[in-house]
Amino acid sequence: RVTGIAFDHRKRSLFVYMSQYRKISVVKKFNGVFNDQQTFEAVREGVSHGYGSLAFDGLTENLYWTDSMHNWIAMQPAYSKDESMFKILVSDGMEQPEGLAIDPYARIIFWSAYDNGGGSTRRIYRCSYSGSDVTTIASLTTDNLQGLYFDSTRDRLFWANEGLVRSVRTNGSDYETFGTLNMESVRFLIYQDYAVWTNSSPVIFSKYLASKNDPTYTSPLSRMSSVTQMAMYDTNLYRGRKGRCTVDNGGCEQICLPGNPSPTCKCELGFTLQPDNKSCSSGLPLKSFALLSDATNDVIYQLSLNGSVLKGIKIDGLDSPMTVEYHPGLEKLFIPEYSSGQLKSANINGSDASTILVSGSAYPSDIGIDVTTNQIYFTMATKNSSLTRSYVGVIRIDTLVHKTLVSGLGDPRSIAIHPEKGFLFWTDLGAFTHIGRSSMDGTGNTTIISSDITWPQGITIDYSANLIYWSDGNKNKIESCDFNGGNRRQILVDNAAHITDIIIRGAYVYYTSWNKRKITKADKKTGQIIPWMSDYPEFGRLDGIDFFPNDEIPGNSLCKSHNGDCSTFCLPTPRSRACGCEDGVNLSSDRKRCENVDLCPKITIKNGTLSPYCLRYANQRCDFTCNTGFVPRGGSKFVSCGALGRWVEDMDAICKEPKEAERLQNPADGQQGNPLGNKGLMIGGSVGGGVVIIVIVIVAVLIIRKRSQRLPGLDNVVYTECTTSAFRKSDSSAYQQLNF
DSSP states (O other), X not given: OEEEXXXXXXXXXXXXEETTTTEEEEETTOOSSOOTTOOOEEEEEOSOSOEEEEEEXXXXXXXXXXXXXXXXXXXXXXXXXXXXXXXXEEOSSEEEEEEEEEEXXXXXXEEEEEETTOOSOEEEEEEETTSOOOEXXXXXXXXXXXXXXXXXXXXXXXXXXXXXXXXXETTSOSOEEEEEOSSOOSEEEEETTEEEEEOSSSEEEEEETTOTTOXXXXXXXXXXXXXXXXXXXXXXXXXXXXXXXXXXGGGOSSEEEOOSSSOEEEOOTTOXXXXXXXXXXXXXXXXXXXXXXXXXXXXXXXXXXXXXXXXXXXXXXXXXXXXXXXXXXXXXXXXXXXXXXXXXXXXXXXXXXXXXXXXXXXXXXXXXXXXXXXXXXXXXXXXXXXXXXXXXXEEETTXXXXXXXXXXXXXXXXXXXXXXXXXXXXXXXXXXXXEEEEETTSOSOEEEEOSSOSOEEEXXXXXXXXXXXXXXXXXXXXXXXXXXXXXXXXXXXXXXOOEEEEXXXXXXXXXXXXXXXXXXXXETTTOOEEOOOOOOTTOOOEEEEEEEXXXXXXXXXXXXXXXXXXXXXXXXXXXXXXXXOOTTOOBOXXXXXXXXXXXXXXXXXXXXXXXXXXXXXXXXXXXXXXXXXXXXXXXXXXXXXXXXXXXXXXXXXXXXXXXHHHHHHSOOTTOXXXXXXXXXXXXXXXXXXXXXXXXXXXXXXXXXXXXXXXXXXXXXXXXXXXXXXHHHHTXXXXXXXXXX
């Protein structure tokens, strides 16, 4: 069902909103006839069924729409690939807005709506392109309005109501009735001197308004069952005119709103306009925060722990993020994407984005990070069951090798891990809807919940109480149980919320919902909702949530130590740990090293010792120590076994005899106090704004001798600088006289 339609006359682009797909799409280079070569490209995807009227401004190439579910008027650049570049212009004081029209020359938006709080009177409003100066210009005698249309040739606003064509000037003056349609219309527009309308039958009606006696013309549409929307196509509209925002986006970094005499720059949610009134910034990342993934706007949001400060994190190329998790040790975000089927990483400020896993026709729907092994566990859901399979897997962050753990699943969504206990849990929305559990090596697959569950979306673990919590998006509730599925208990019900992701933090459970524009906080035992965060109407579909700091995930003691002696994966189990290899590779006979992992040769470090825990696996770093009197070259205390089983460093050169300055920074054991012993004294001073370090080598006898004497001529002292190497080499050229 098409409920909104608009046309770009210059580029011949058709914009439509189809309610069953819940998105605005565009067909480019539309010639009036659909064929197999034309495709619908998504302009904006969202959760609302309330998108209604569309309006396109050909001067600015901005798209406007009404949303009767969320009760707002919004806009975004029509051809931007960044869905987060949209702005809610009006959201207060109205209900069920519809019937949208724009005056692109005067930069005015028109719409109809009920007053906030109900009532049977629908009014027509106007505001500026920035959303300011909202005023009422007309009141309707009934609530039945069939459409608004702005006629630029007459500078008037038209609408159909009770079978009559009515009109006012854009300021609400000069109210007129132009003609009778002789029937109730469903959609209506004005073209030149004609009124054009439909009553939902497969017929287009038109009438010449200049003559009251002119008949009504009909145009049957044999290939359609009904007409739900119309738009006029005329290539002469906007011809030869350009708006201020069409050239270099008006100089704005993000959103350009036409204004007079110059455009106004605005920023997306989570960003602040900078002093230049053009650029946008979210400022420095917060030190403690919640994270939100917005799948509609392709943005990650960072929220202060009191819910009051919101910052946007823009990541290049991010597309439909399913969730987000933060790795505090690496200071990295990890984000699975639906559209691309990729798992991505980025810095906390959004920079340095990279892809670490590509899945093809499937997509990673959720992740759990074991920070002690730097392994990410993930659910992989298929987009086409005939081409791919769904499973639970694991990937190493450093080498990017991955392994399938649990296969043959239907539609796995959320995942939670408990490395200390050796368990992983997942939800499955497939034909056999259930919550599953296995060891973290994939063995012992079992079902713990399968009854009275329809859409298990999120799952999390209360590590202090040894309980799992999950959300059911269809039943709009959160439940808990123990690790075996026993002691099942309902925590809360949030009607019509469609709860998605959940997380436990301390005494509270936090959750996101598709039909809410905030994170909800509740007591994890009683389910009582606790006020915490305000609604953000700009939010799209909220999926994933994470906190930092949060209740720490207990690590596995065996895997914490030298990766459990495993060459590739150390996988916790309830009783121990298991070593694992990437898909297609077997373990060797020692059950620790994978057959494709080379060993570096045994070595002896000159003037040093290699750690006895070094297993010499390819891609492994090993500790080493230098003998007394020697220091690591470059300061590193690690050597690396390369991917091909060759040591990266020169083992004869990694421990070296230090220079005097290096001995000051790395004193040998037992030489505390004066680090030079009886060899010298270091003195620091400032000369001419610079810092000079002078090493004076004086034998102890001379120090004692001069201690009782006053040095003459202190006003014209001449100091001498020399290097320690000059003393060793007796090289007089290394001396330099410095006059102060």
